[in-house]
Amino acid sequence: xxxxxxxxxxxxxxxxxxxxxxxxxxxxxxxxxxxxxxxxxxxxxxxxxxxxxxxxxxxxxxxxxxxxxxxxxxxxxxxxxxxxxxxxxxxxxxxxxxxxxxxxxxxxxxxxxxxxxxxxxxxxxxxxxxxxxxxxxxxxxxxxxxxxxxxxxxxxxxxxxxxxxxxxxxxxxxxxxxxxxxxxxxxxxxxxxxxxxxxxxxxxxxxxxxxxxxxxxxxxxxxxxxxxxxxxxxxxxxxxxxxxxxxxxxxxxxxxxxxxxxxxxxxxxxxxxxxxxxxxxxxxx
Amino acid sequence: xxxxxxxxxxxxxxxxxxxxxxxxxxxxxxxxxxxxxxxxxxxxxxxxxxxxxxxxxxxxxxxxxxxxxxxxxxxxxxxxxxxxxxxxxxxxxxxxxxxxxxxxxxxxxxxxxxxxxxxxxxxxxxxxxxxxxxxxxxxxxxxxxxxxxxxxxxxxxxxxxxxxxxxxxxxxxxxxxxxxxxxxxxxxxxxxxxxxxxxxxxxxxxxxxxxxxxxxxxxxxxxxxxxxxxxxxxxxxxxxxxxxxxxxxxxxxxxxxxxxxxxxxxxxxxxxxxxxxxxxxxxxxxxxxxxxxxxxxxxxxxxxxxxxxxxxxxxxxx
Numbered sequence: 274x275x276x277x278x279x280x281x282x283x284x285x286x287x288x289x290x291x292x293x294x295x296x297x298x299x300x301x302x303x304x305x306x307x308x309x310x311x312x313x314x315x316x317x318x319x320x321x322x323x324x325x326x327x328x329x330x331x332x333x334x335x336x337x338x339x340x341x342x343x344x345x346x347x348x349x350x351x352x353x354x355x356x357x358x359x360x361x362x363x364x365x366x367x368x369x370x371x372x373x374x375x376x377x378x379x380x381x382x383x384x385x386x387x388x389x390x391x392x393x394x395x396x397x398x399x400x401x402x403x404x405x406x407x408x409x410x411x412x413x414x415x416x417x418x419x420x421x422x423x424x425x426x427x428x429x430x431x432x433x434x435x436x437x438x439x440x441x442x443x444x445x446x447x448x449x450x451x452x453x454x455x456x457x458x459x460x461x462x463x464x465x466x467x468x469x470x471x472x473x474x475x476x477x478x479x480x481x482x483x484x485x486x487x488x489x490x491x492x493x494x495x496x497x498x499x500x501x502x503x504x505x506x507x508x509x510x511x512x513x514x515x516x517x518x519x520x521x522x523x524x525x526x527x528x529x530x531x532x533x534x535x536x537x538x539x540x541x542x543x544x545x546x547x548x549x550x551x552x553x554x555x556x557x558x
Numbered sequence: 559x560x561x562x563x564x565x566x567x568x569x570x571x572x573x574x575x576x577x578x579x580x581x582x583x584x585x586x587x588x589x590x591x592x593x594x595x596x597x598x599x600x601x602x603x604x605x606x607x608x609x610x611x612x613x614x615x616x617x618x619x620x621x622x623x624x625x626x627x628x629x630x631x632x633x634x635x636x637x638x639x640x641x642x643x644x645x646x647x648x649x650x651x652x653x654x655x656x657x658x659x660x661x662x663x664x665x666x667x668x669x670x671x672x673x674x675x676x677x678x679x680x681x682x683x684x685x686x687x688x689x690x691x692x693x694x695x696x697x698x699x700x701x702x703x704x705x706x707x708x709x710x711x712x713x714x715x716x717x718x719x720x721x722x723x724x725x726x727x728x729x730x731x732x733x734x735x736x737x738x739x740x741x742x743x744x745x746x747x748x749x750x751x752x753x754x755x756x757x758x759x760x761x762x763x764x765x766x767x768x769x770x771x772x773x774x775x776x777x778x779x780x781x782x783x784x785x786x787x788x789x790x791x792x793x794x795x796x797x798x799x800x801x802x803x804x805x806x807x808x809x810x811x812x813x814x815x816x817x818x819x820x821x822x823x824x825x826x827x828x829x830x831x832x833x834x835x836x837x838x839x840x841x842x843x844x845x846x847x848x849x850x851x852x853x854x855x856x857x858x859x860x861x862x863x864x865x866x867x868x869x870x871x872x873x874x875x876x
Contacts, residue, residue, distance in 0.1 A: 332617075379645075386616060390640050396606040397641060400613020400621075407595050427637075430603045434610070437601070 274487050282486050285354060286315045287542065290515045292350030292363055294538045300367040301529030302375065303343040305519055309450035309483070309510040310417060311347045316489045317415060317446075318351050321496075326357050329382060335412050338398050341419030341448065342376040342388030343527075349373060349381070357383035392425030395445065399435050402443045413496070415444045421453025424462050429474065432503070436475025441497040445476070445505045448483065450512035455523055467507050476505040483508030516541055518548045528552055561585055561713075564694045565622065566592050568701055575701065576614055579624040580604045582654055585711060586624060604629050608637035608649075615647035620701055627653025627669030627710065628660070631676060638706075643679040648704045651676075656686075656710040657745050657795030658829065658837050665828035669710075674800025676708040677773045683726070684773040685709045688747035689716040692770065696724040710744050717748045718768070727774035735763035738852060739783035741802060742793040743769045749838065750793045752845020757852060775805055777813075784810065784817040789859060791820045791852055795843070798823040820855045822848055 289311050297304045314337075318324070322335040339348055346366075353360045358381060365371035372380035376389030388394050398416040405412050422428065435443055447467065451458055458464050471478045477498035481488040498504040512526075513519030516538055530538065530552050537548035559567070562585060569575045569592070577589050578598045590597045600607045604625050611621035623630070630653050631638070642649045653669055660667040676682050683705050687693035690713050700707050703726070722730050738757060742750040747768050754764045765787055767779055784790055792803045803821040810817050822843065830840045838844045842851070 386612070387640075387644055390636060392605075393609055393637065393641060396609020396637070397613040397616070399606065400610035400615075401617055402613075403598060403610060404614050404617035404619060427605045427609070431606045431609070434600045434603055434606050438598075 289350035293346040296346045296366045298535045302346045305512040306344040307346040308514045309512045310448040312484045314351045321493045336414045338394040338416045340394035345377045352383040391422040392427035395431040402440045413442045420449045432474040435503045439501040443503040447507045450510045471505045477502040478505045480507040483510035574619045576619045576621045580607045604634040608634045611649045612641035622650045624652045627656035631672045642706045646681045651708045662831045664831040686744035689714045691716045729776035729779040730768040732766040735765045737763040738789045739765040739787040741767045746793045749845045753848035756849035793822045798825045
């Protein structure tokens with residue numbers, strides 16, 4: 274990856290993060306999880322997925338499914354930056370005149386399916402992958418899972434089926450930000466070693482740093498990792514990535530900031546000093 | 559023509575038809591060789607089956623999914639509601655051994671709240687065929703329809719001759735008597751028909767309504783029956799809460815009507831697990847027992863009418 278290319282990706286990710294921060298007021302959003310998967314979404318949409326605003330109805334397009342739907346601000350931001358939706362439309366966040374709310378839905382161009390209830394879109398992705406196989410398509414399904422979402426039994430049930438049907442056109446990406454809602458995963462329901470678990474379920478697993486574009490390039494260029502096996506990428510990420518005042522904070526899962534705090538966070542994103550935040554997290558779980 | 563023969567026939571011209579099962583192959587045993595990769599058995603994973611059916615539907619397929627009615631509607635309920643319901647996807651859910659047909663399996667296998675929970679999902683339609691013939695004849699229309707459907711599967715042979723072809727939301731009225739109207743669906747059509755014959759021998763004029771689709775419901779058929787007959791009887795192998803009795807009750811409230819209704823359903827309890835014949839007699843659902851319950855109710859109604867008329871008479875004198 275050239276330095277120039279890397280800078281372009283970083284700038285794009287920075288703009289997506291700005292969108293996310295702007296969505297964290299007037300009702301708020303799940304800011305932490307959105308920031309953790311931003312770099313992954315930016316890389317996938319620009320470098321990996323065969324998808325664009327003109328291919329939205331193309332039978333041969335790749336699919337991206339956001340199974341942990343609460344990080345949708347990262348997806349809205351990415352879709353807006355890449356021209357799937359008008360950037361101005363993000364101003365409609367949480368307004369009844371539009372459908373840009375806390376979880377994804379198909380009223381937004383680029384969103385393939387709704388989510389919000391954890392543990393659903395792996396099985397939906399399996400159905401899409403099965404159909405692609407039936408049509409002998411070369412296209413693929415990417416499913417983004419949260420690490421907390423791995424608590425759901427339906428994930429492991431789905432993996433059995435994906436492995437049984439040898440879905441090597443299925444790519445599962447785990448946003449391993451180490452938190453589930455308000456608690457560290459390893460303090461509540463320990464997940465490690467995640468790699469071994471997925472491997473034992475018949476997947477081919479790679480683990481990467483989820484904010485490193487060069488590692489993403491090396492990894493995603495090798496898809497499918499192995500013929501006849503689902504590919505799994507465990508991406509180690511940081512919840513709240515880009516904002517030190519939010520990073521690693523268990524209590525900054527869902528926050529509704531004041532307008533002043535949003536301005537501070539935007540400055541912080543651009544390298545200014547850490548914000549002094551007083552808005553409390555809202556315990557929605 | 560059997561159910562699976564019909565599916566095979568439809569699949570020959572409808573290339574988007576996909577048959578899925580959570581390892582319940584009883585109804586579709588011969589389809590794997592016919593359908594090839596359009597036959598998908600996901601093993602005992604009802605949730606994954608429903609999610610995958612949603613994915614297939616997003617790609618233009620019409621999945622017909624099979625599992626035991628209780629596990630299909632209960633284990634996978636949130637997937638049905640969230641993926642199929644919110645998505646309004648054309649997935650057809652076929653529930654095996656519903657109601658009394660689970661016989662001696664015990665309460666774990668008794669799908670007797672399936673109608674109740676399925677009808678609460680926006681977009682979902684419900685078909686409860688009286689017998690195999692009715693099921694097979696309705697299949698092409700249901701598969702063609704772009705809504706999700708829940709179907710109570712049956713292999714029963716017909717006890718009545720069906721003259722009217724299947725139409726969504728249209729009940730089959732097999733006799734239009736004026737004393738008692740029997741409203742039923744699915745498996746209970748058989749015993750209800752026996753009850754009708756017994757009542758008629760006693761000189762009671764019976765209207766017989768096989769509802770076929772519980773959602774949409776044939777409002778006209780129910781309302782006319784309530785206006786024209788002195789007693790409405792709802793007969794179902796389902797909990798009293800949420801099934802046909804509830805549907806009919808909601809309908810009367812909606813139309814600001816009063817009606818004399820006798821429900822025959824499972825009142826807040828699971829049924830005694832046993833062989834079908836014994837279940838029916840133990841629970842009081844044989845044709846004879848149904849007829850007897852109706853006779854008692856008719857006599858009570860008559861007596862209360864007499865009291866009412868007497869009181870009216872007394873008031874007039876005063």
